[in-house]
Amino acid sequence: MKPISTPASSAVSVQAIWWRRVAWSILALGLVLRGVIWLQQRSLYLDEANLLRNFTERSFLGLFRNLDYEQYSPPLFSVLVKGCLGLFGNNELSVRLVPVLASMLTLGLFFRQTRRWLAPPVAVFALGFMAFGKVFVDYGTVCKQYATDGLAALALIEVAYYVGRVRFGAREAGVWVLVGCVSIWFSMPSVFVLAGIGLWYLLQAWQRQDWRAIGWVLGTGLAWLVCFGVYYMLLLQTNVESDYLQQYHREMFLAFPPRSAEDVQLLLKQLGELINKTVGKTALAAGLAIICFPLGLSQLLRRQHFLACVLLLPIAACLAASALHYYSLMSRLVLFMLPLLLLVLGYGAQWLGQRHKWAAWTIATLAVVVLANQQQLRYLGKPFQSDYADVRSALEVVAQHQQPGDAVFAYYNVAPVARYYTQEHTPRLTLPGLTLQEAGPLPTKQDPFTYGLLTLQQQGAHRIWLVYDREDEGPAQLAAAQGKVLARYPVYRGYALLYAPTAPTSQ
Structure with a gap:
């Protein structure tokens, strides 16, 4: 016997289909936008040129040590780009092929995750910010590792959603040792995401009083720690201890805890920059973030422990590393974190909108205005204008x-x-x-x-x-x-x- 369809259920179904079509359209436009900008072959800038000089002067094995010309790049990313140079020649299309594909895959993963965890209208807005936001489009189409950092973060969260949530044994540990260690050499910020994933598995095993699972989780975490320790000594230690780099990034290390009025001003500026890169640099964007982020934070901690671990802990770990002067909050270096912030903002907006209809309309209006101000769709028909000279x-x-x-x-x-x-x-x-x-x-x-x-x-x-x-x-x-x-x-x-x-x- 078929269920009886009521007008209300039909309306909900029509709305769901409409939002789904809008989401697919945004995804398609976001992918096309990245492809068009990649095909424009805009001029390389200083850091790209210096990084590529390393790739042309070194063997593949030579990429697994500190690079020259004040450059850093994860070895596996470097190997992929150098491989493209050998296969397709040394030109703008080949050197940026890996980043642009990574940016497209990241957008696809974000599309999947917003549909899974957010209501359709909120998912559409969150997807729109990533599809058309300048920071995502710009750094997704240059020959640097920022786009692959974002891909690694969302890919790790996706793997965690499917592997080991019910049972964590030898097979799951083996998968995660391999995935985690590869991700570290592919994207250094993945260690922040791995910290959240590891804590989630540990909490789950502890709640089940599954001591064997706890052992496997701890063993997996130890393997990650050893892998990162080797990575740190080979590739990061020299940069972390560099007086030049410490001085260069001084204003971009989190000023926490603030010890003076100047520190308070710097801290507010740094947090404002995170909002700027996530949803735009306007008073409306700041208002949207100030309203939705605390709500998302509290609701995730109360109701969604998986997302709380894999979204909030990486953000907290990154900020802590920055406060200790181990990680810069330069916009391109926190690109991996911005999709996580968008999901937290979306979760907060969703919770508020479900309880107050007026709030849902207010947030939707704010999001439309902010998104319209930030979007980069005009570059489908004219050369992309980045922050660097031609x-x-x-x-x-x-x-x-x-x-x-x-x-x-x-x-x-x-x-x-x-x-x-x-x-x-x-x-x-x-x-x-x-x-x-x-x-x-x-x-x-x-x-x-x-x-x-x-x-x-x-x-x-x-x-x-x-x-x-x-x-x-x-x-x-x-x-x-x-x-x-x-x-x-x-x-x-x-x-x-x-x-x-x-x-x-x-x-």
Whole structure:
């Protein structure tokens, strides 16, 4: 006998189908957006160029030790990217293939998890933030490990949902030793997620008074700890103890506990940045986060112990490591954590909306406005604008207009990118007379840019091209003071400039 369909149940069914279609549409658009931006082949930036130099200069085995040129990358990620270079050539598409695929898989996993744990309307909004948010789109399409960090985090949570929740024995321990150790070498922040997963298994075994399971969980955790210890000594210890890196990230280590008014201001700024990267930098976004996150936190701790462990503990562990100056809260380094924050926010919004209809409409309105402000869908039809200058276009302009005898100056911030396009990229860009300035101490108190230009003038250069990766007018003013500016070609967040020095200048 078939169940009788009532108008109310039919309406719910129609709504569920509608929300499901919206979610699938957002997923498809998010995947297409990443693919389009990847195909645009925008210029590499400084860190990408320095990282790729390691891959071209080293063997696969050489990637399992500290990298050069102030770069860090998990070895297994490095191996995958280097493999793409060998298979598909050294160009923007091949070097970013692993990250963009990781970003797409992360979006697919998040789609699956929001549908599992959130009500359809809330799941749609959470998915929209990840599908179209700038930080997810930007760092999901560059040759760095940030997208794979996010993939590793959600993949570990997905495995934990299916493996060992009812029984944790030798087979489950074997699976997790393998998965956990591989994930550590693939993505360092996965240790934060593994901590939450391990605690969940331990609590479950303790509640069942299953002493054998407790032994297997502890043994698995010990294997992870040994694996991470080896990883730390080989790849992290030097960076953690580096005075340069400690100073560079000083403002991005969590200021907790705050010991002064300045620390309180810094702490608020850091928490605001987490909100900014998750849901956007507006007062409405801050309000949405301030309302929903505490509610999600309390409800997960009370009702959803699995999610409390695998979402909240990794966040807490990351923040604790940052407070101890072991992990930076730089936006790209916490990319793995942002989907977890979105799930917590979603859970809080869901709980509030289920109890107060007015609250559901208020939160939905806030989410629509915030999401509309943050989305990046306009880049389906025009070049993506990241936080970095289009150095490649500036170099191409110089190559097009350069005359025999022209000198080309790439100061230390541009030099790695210029080296990549003139020495490593396939095909290579031809730039005769190119000077690549190395970073490092100078035999003078002049700033590096001025020193490099004056050195070229001393050597008798009659026409000098400058390639600059900022909108700062300082280099253009310096060129005008030293001679006559002959041409200037603006590019995104930078420019190429040609000038003729009036006479050689002594330093």
